[in-house]
Amino acid sequence: MPHVQSEAVAQIEYDAPSRTLFVRFTSGEWYSYFDVPPRVREAFEAAESKGRFFQEHIRDRYAYQGPLEVSA
Numbered sequence: 771m772p773h774v775q776s777e778a779v780a781q782i783e784y785d786a787p788s789r790t791l792f793v794r795f796t797s798g799e800w801y802s803y804f805d806v807p808p809r810v811r812e813a814f815e816a817a818e819s820k821g822r823f824f825q826e827h828i829r830d831r832y833a834y835q836g837p838l839e840v841s842a
Contacts, residue, residue, distance in 0.1 A: 778821030784811045791832075793824070801836030803828055 781794040784806075791806040791814070810827060817823035
């Protein structure tokens with residue numbers, strides 16, 4: 771999913787084989803969240819409020835790494 775309309779979340783990417791969710795926030799920082807089930811990723815993409823969904827269903831529930839250094 772290239773870009774999303776949200777005050778907090780700018781972009782969502784998902785690597786299905788590793789079940790890793792990559793989230794770019796509007797600050798420009800990328801974070802990766804590990805072992806995220808496909809159903810959670812699908813619900814995140816479909817959520818009306820990406821920021822609220824992230825706070826309630828992803829943050830503090832999955833191991834993460836970030837902010838990541840991403841080269842252009």
